[in-house]
Ligand code: FES
């Protein structure tokens with residue numbers, strides 16, 4: 001049985017592309033194996049960099065001897081922090097919090113290393129194999145120092161310090177309060193406490209990171225090819241680090257083999273490789289190995305939360321008071337501090353709480369930095385609030401659905417301002433819940449559970465009704481601009497080139513943006529090419545993260561098209577000998593109102609606009625427009641996930657029997673791609689729920705350093721789905737789009753978690769920590785005697 | 789000391805002097821210039837590097853080029869014939885079986901072997917066959933759909 005999905009709405013005209021499940025235009029090159037990922041970029045005379053990395057979590061460096069490595073035939077150079085750090089800048093954090101303390105993050109270690117994998121030196125050689133051989137010849141004399149690993153102990157008085165110069169392990173504190181918390185707790189019939197851990201996870205894109213840089217000495221300019229989600233942000237940040245002007249740097253993102261937030265960063269290696277290409281005047285390339293990827297590409301999540309919840313006996317949730325410790329690792333990467341703040345902002349979920357108080361402490365430990373991993377702070381928030389809802393139901397003996405319905409705003413209450421001050425743009429949470437119940441065949445599911453329990457089987461049903469924050473903007477809440485840019489050019493032949501400042505890397509916007517443009521221009525989609533991922537063509541951009549590309553990037557394209565249409569009306573008026581005010585545009589044709597038979601299309605208008613012989617006075621030649629879309633607000637997608645699980649009493653193994661998801665991501669451009677995003681997101685969430693956990697031992701050694709030790713879901717782990725959607729347009733952009741890249745990752749972990757706890761509830765189990773590995777579940781069962 | 793090998797890749801004979809430690813994956817990518825075969829782990833877990841060696845799906849990072857001497861290798865670049873996509877490629881395209889596309893060549897080569905052995909696999913058969921290939925983007929469901937599509941198409 002395959003996924004059951006409702007059919008997309010049938011559209012009237014064959015020219016209408018938005019809303020159609022269309023296969024992707026980017027696929028043929030990838031299917032034929034001729035797409036160019038960063039390791040496929042061919043550069044004449046390229047040399048290869050490999051990094052010497054610390055085997056210790058915490059150590060001072062006594063000495064580094066590079067002599068033997070330098071003598072190996074084929075080695076071009078070996079460079080340490082002393083050789084490079086002055087010239088390659090420091091790694092930026094774009095979201096520092098007021099009062100926060102952060103260590104200086106040099107590209108290579110100075111006199112001390114702070115995590116396993118910390119780069120200490122870089123070797124450059126003619127081939128990758130020689131560079132790897134040379135790594136072995138670099139002698140580093142370390143003096144190990146006990147590592148700071150447990151974030152709670154790190155906060156105790158007298159704890160060893162990750163960065164002694166800061167005088168504390170506290171990287172930042174951040175608080176958020178809304179409503180009268182004390183009054184809400186006074187009003188409560190009951191108060192309960194919950195401790196929720198969200199484990200550290202490793203993004204594990206199948207393509208590791210990598211970059212290549214080429215210095216053009218004649219122009220004194222640099223081209224950097226890098227497997228990143230953010231070529232434009234890199235172009236903003238890197239020039240100052242390596243000492244070239246912004247307009248001498250071109251950043252190219254070739255095909256990117258998965259990001260999930262892990263490539264939403266400016267990493268040391270990108271700066272070092274850029275610097276080396278300039279310094280050696282030779283194209284330089286570095287490709288990350290899997291072990292490196294697990295150790296030195298950012299990790300995600302890793303929060304410990306103590307929550308106090310005030311409730312009424314009727315199921316009303318009045319308030320939450322939370323204390324969250326975020327283990328952020330050794331350094332602040334690009335968005336490290338921002339991630340737990342998103343947890344704070346979204347902790348109330350899709351409910352009308354009277355008061356919320358969240359205090360977050362970011363703690364430095366001797367681990368890799370934590371930063372944005374798909375969902376970025378929202379999966380943590382959703383897990384907390386959705387566990388709370390089930391806890392309330394359990395505490396009061398109520399139906400978990402009733403508890404949720406009791407606390408949700410009604411569809412008429414939107415835009416809905418939360419107690420933390422966010423304005424949820426639009427929503428109909430009850431409709432999504434109702435639809436999910438229907439698709440999941442709720443009454444039947446309850447019956448199945450009843451029967452299973454009667455047979456002594458551990459069968460559970462879970463649900464989560466999530467809301468997320470996407471399309472991150474406006475600029476006033478973003479460090480470096482929350483807008484997006486797009487450009488549309490009707491070429492002289494009438495073909496259309498669309499350029500986006502977003503940086504799709506698997507999401508399929510070469511297709512979905514063409515759908516948007518084709519509809520708006522009224523032309524066949526085959527006439528459109530979408531360009532992305534090269535700062536030489538996409539002059540501006542804020543790139544792809546936070547499920548923002550379609551809502552913001554798509555809108556910038558639509559705005560540009562509208563500008564072109566307005567401009568073209570003047571030209572059409574001249575050619576049709578009418579007044580511009582009388583010109584109408586529909587289905588790709590310009591005509592005088594009332595006489596549609598006599599119309600002109602883009603082909604003729606484009607050639608007139610560029611040949612420029614018959615232009616009306618004041619008409620600037622060409623048909624091109626670009627736009628910056630500055631959103632008035634974020635978007636708030638939502639939905640309901642329901643799943644049924646069975647737990648094997650003897651092994652603790654959790655099996656997902658059936659998974660239902662109804663997601664509302666606003667207006668749908670391409671339902672096929674949306675389904676792909678949802679399924680992929682759920683799979684990652686399933687990994688976090690059932691198997692994934694990044695483990696450092698007490699010495700700070702990374703025990704999950706490759707795929708053999710770090711389990712990600714495989715084909716056999718994936719259940720069959722029933723997927724559906726509701727479509728509540730966002731008022732925040734003219735397309736009505738909300739975004740869907742992270743929905744699955746946000747909605748699914750709590751859904752699975754709630755189902756597992758429900759399955760175990762007949763044993764009196766009310767809580768198990770994530771992830772629900774067989775061992776953990778089995779232990780929980782054993783603690784309760786293992787029997788009903 | 790380099791060793792000379794003769795390996796036929798997608799019907800073209802490649803003769804080269806290679807280091808004994810050169811992996812088949814790197815031989816294909818670097819010596820033959822066929823970069824459709826991807827490397828995701830080099831430890832034979834992810835399956836991105838899967839190719840067919842004498843018709844058998846092999847993770848090309850687990851094999852040295854010298855071990856492949858005298859064999860016939862098919863890579864993703866050899867799947868289409870006369871410009872026509874292989875049914876597996878077509879299935880992946882129709883069913884949105886790829887997002888970033890990095891795992892895709894390996895997934896497809898594994899699927900090709902499955903369909904050669906079992907022309908009408910069940911969804912569970914497909915899950916089992918693909919269990920040695922990791923995908924972090926799609927969540928596998930569309931990949932399973934794609935292989936089902938290819939199976940139907942192949943039988944038609
Ligand atoms: S690269 Fe060969 S299995 Fe991963």
Ligand code: FES
Nearest residue numbers: 887888891923925
């Ligand atoms: S499509 Fe990206 S890893 Fe499979």
